Amino acid sequence: MTWDYKYMYVLPLASLLTVLIAYSCIMMVRYCWKRAALKKKIKTKKDECREALERLAAGHQETDGQSQKSKILDLPMEKLLEKLISCEFNAVDVLRAYQQQALEVNTELNCVVEPIKEAEDLANECDNMRNRKDQHKRPLHGLPVSLKECYFLKGYDCTAGMSDYIGKPSEEDAVIVQVLRKQGAIPFVRTNIPQTMMTYECSNPIYGQTLNPHDRTRGPGGSSGGEGCIIGAKGSLLGFGSDIGGSIRIPCHMCGVCGLKPTYRRLSVKGTHELGQGQTLINATVGPMAQDVTSLVIAMKALLCDDMFDLDPTVPPIPFRTEIYEKTHTLKIGYYVFDGYLEAVPACKRAVMDAKTILENQGHKLIPFQVPDVQNVFTELYVRITFGDNVQMLLECLRNDIIDPTISLAVTNWSLPKCVQWLMSWVVSCVYNDDFVGKGIRSTCKTQNVYDWWKLAEKLQEYKKKFLSLWRSLELDALICPGFAFPAVPNGEVFNVLGGVTYTTLYNLLDYPAGTVPVTKVTKEDEAEMKDYPTRTRYERFIKKYFSEGTVGLPLGVQCVGLPYQEELVLRVMKMVENGAPFTVRTD
Numbered sequence: 001m002t003w004d005y006k007y008m009y010v011l012p013l014a015s016l017l018t019v020l021i022a023y024s025c026i027m028m029v030r031y032c033w034k035r036a037a038l039k040k041k042i043k044t045k046k047d048e049c050r051e052a053l054e055r056l057a058a059g060h061q062e063t064d065g066q067s068q069k070s071k072i073l074d075l076p077m078e079k080l081l082e083k084l085i086s087c088e089f090n091a092v093d094v095l096r097a098y099q100q101q102a103l104e105v106n107t108e109l110n111c112v113v114e115p116i117k118e119a120e121d122l123a124n125e126c127d128n129m130r131n132r133k134d135q136h137k138r139p140l141h142g143l144p145v146s147l148k149e150c151y152f153l154k155g156y157d158c159t160a161g162m163s164d165y166i167g168k169p170s171e172e173d174a175v176i177v178q179v180l181r182k183q184g185a186i187p188f189v190r191t192n193i194p195q196t197m198m199t200y201e202c203s204n205p206i207y208g209q210t211l212n213p214h215d216r217t218r219g220p221g222g223s224s225g226g227e228g229c230i231i232g233a234k235g236s237l238l239g240f241g242s243d244i245g246g247s248i249r250i251p252c253h254m255c256g257v258c259g260l261k262p263t264y265r266r267l268s269v270k271g272t273h274e275l276g277q278g279q280t281l282i283n284a285t286v287g288p289m290a291q292d293v294t295s296l297v298i299a300m301k302a303l304l305c306d307d308m309f310d311l312d313p314t315v316p317p318i319p320f321r322t323e324i325y326e327k328t329h330t331l332k333i334g335y336y337v338f339d340g341y342l343e344a345v346p347a348c349k350r351a352v353m354d355a356k357t358i359l360e361n362q363g364h365k366l367i368p369f370q371v372p373d374v375q376n377v378f379t380e381l382y383v384r385i386t387f388g389d390n391v392q393m394l395l396e397c398l399r400n401d402i403i404d405p406t407i408s409l410a411v412t413n414w415s416l417p418k419c420v421q422w423l424m425s426w427v428v429s430c431v432y433n434d435d436f437v438g439k440g441i442r443s444t445c446k447t448q449n450v451y452d453w454w455k456l457a458e459k460l461q462e463y464k465k466k467f468l469s470l471w472r473s474l475e476l477d478a479l480i481c482p483g484f485a486f487p488a489v490p491n492g493e494v495f496n497v498l499g500g501v502t503y504t505t506l507y508n509l510l511d512y513p514a515g516t517v518p519v520t521k522v523t524k525e526d527e528a529e530m531k532d533y534p535t536r537t538r539y540e541r542f543i544k545k546y547f548s549e550g551t552v553g554l555p556l557g558v559q560c561v562g563l564p565y566q567e568e569l570v571l572r573v574m575k576m577v578e579n580g581a582p583f584t585v586r587t588d
């Protein structure tokens with residue numbers, strides 16, 4: 001028998017193949033095993049939160065019906081506080097009324113992540129204080145407040161919708177939470193967020209999707225969507241959100257509530273979950289959200305106190321300047337209805353024009369304002385900075401996670417090799433007939449080294465300088481502009497209209513305080529005007545589709561903007577707009 005040389009390769013090849021198959025099988029099993037473990041981890045967390053809510057609901061069934069409930073829920077925050085401080089109402093009764101209301105609205109809207117179990121003890125402590133008559137010293141005595149899930153709370157997981165953070169409870173409360181407690185407030189529920197908090201569709205694989213209180217087929221906005229929703233549905237009077245691109249203002253606009261994004265560090269950000277805290281050019285801020293402007297003022301007054309300045313010495317010790325808020329002199333206010341990139345829909349433009357009339361009727365001078373270079377500023381500065389690590393940090397956090405469908409397209413794109421992303425970005429630019437997304441994608445892979453980063457920081461400074469000199473040349477005190485480019489977006493569709501964020505991101509980039517106040521609602525006439533909305537680009541076509549029908553009655557806000565550290569002036573403008581347009585929070 002002779003050895004056939006052609007067989008000399010068979011054995012090694014067969015062995016190699018066997019090893020490859022075995023390796024693939026092992027990897028597959030490992031992947032499936034990891035995936036199953038991940039699903040279990042998420043389910044366990046979900047079950048824990050659901051059970052906590054059920055326990056709270058069961059507790060309420062056992063307690064007697066509350067005669068005072070509707071009396072409590074009908075009061076605006078200012079009046080409720082008066083009754084709590086004067087001991088006309090018990091903190092425990094008020095807490096129970098709001099717990100019940102939150103549970104009720106949550107059944108349909110899914111805005112609450114979990115209840116805060118310490119609330120009951122705090123309420124009892126409040127009621128015990130009345131013997132010592134100490135309650136007068138605490139401006140938020142007995143007030144239940146809701147918190148976006150990203151605030152650290154001792155003993156609670158702070159996940160931002162990412163399973164990597166499940167089972168890692170915070171060791172300490174956020175500074176804001178500590179100060180709120182010292183001032184008498186009772187944190188009572190934690191509210192939902194989008195996965196990563198870097199989009200405005202409020203959905204994640206752990207807690208699910210939150211719906212808009214005015215139309216369940218649409219979203220509440222985000223990322224503080226749970227807050228917008230619970231306050232808009234009257235399940236909370238005061239809540240706290242965070243904002244690096246509009247996350248306080250977008251849900252306020254879409255849910256018909258008020259909110260303030262202060263200048264960075266006017267309030268302490270210590271103890272809040274943020275991806276990429278090493279990025280310090282554009283910073284996330286925290287701020288209050290409420291049913292009316294007076295409640296925001298009460299919250300700011302209470303928070304800007306020595307306790308906050310002691311607990312976080314990076315916060316400038318500037319107490320709330322009531323004299324600025326209460327001044328009555330005539331203001332010069334700029335306004336615009338179009339920022340130069342995506343046309344706001346007619347309803348959102350009208351909201352600004354309504355606010356303009358309201359302010360003019362109060363004697364103020366309004367002049368047109370033109371935002372310089374907004375599209376370029378978004379792609380070349382905002383995206384390049386906020387995703388300046390080539391999105392590494394975000395991808396690392398999501399590496400072993402289940403990705404929510406609302407962000408999966410972005411995450412898939414970012415996971416591709418850079419050269420493929422580069423090619424894709426040009427395809428996208430052509431298909432969309434719009435350079436916004438394409439440029440945005442290219443921007444996330446542009447920064448290579450410290451030199452690039454410094455150049456970017458310089459460009460940001462230049463833009464800030466340009467904007468300020470325009471502001472100064474017009475001698476403005478404040479600005480008003482659309483709360484957003486459109487009202488609440490149909491569920492699952494935010495990605496198709498992402499371009500709307502230029503209206504809000506601008507004021508994060510500039511670090512100007514900006515607040516959103518509801519002004520009006522979409523009318524039939526606004527909708528009819530959508531027939532002339534442009535359809536040149538993909539975003540425009542989607543906007544036309546989503547907002548030409550089914551939007552009547554949706555809330556619309558305007559943004560009021562001031563120079564850095566002028567929160568009191570911004571609140572004054574918001575209050576004046578609110579006075580002329582009493583918007584009642586409505587739930588259908």
Ligand SMILES: CCCCCC/C=C\CCCCCCCC(=O)NCCO
Binds near residue numbers: 244
């Ligand atoms: C993970 C999905 C990202 C999609 C890519 C979007 C690029 C830019 C859009 C910015 C959108 C900003 C929305 C609001 C973010 C915000 O303010 N978050 C609060 C964090 O505290």
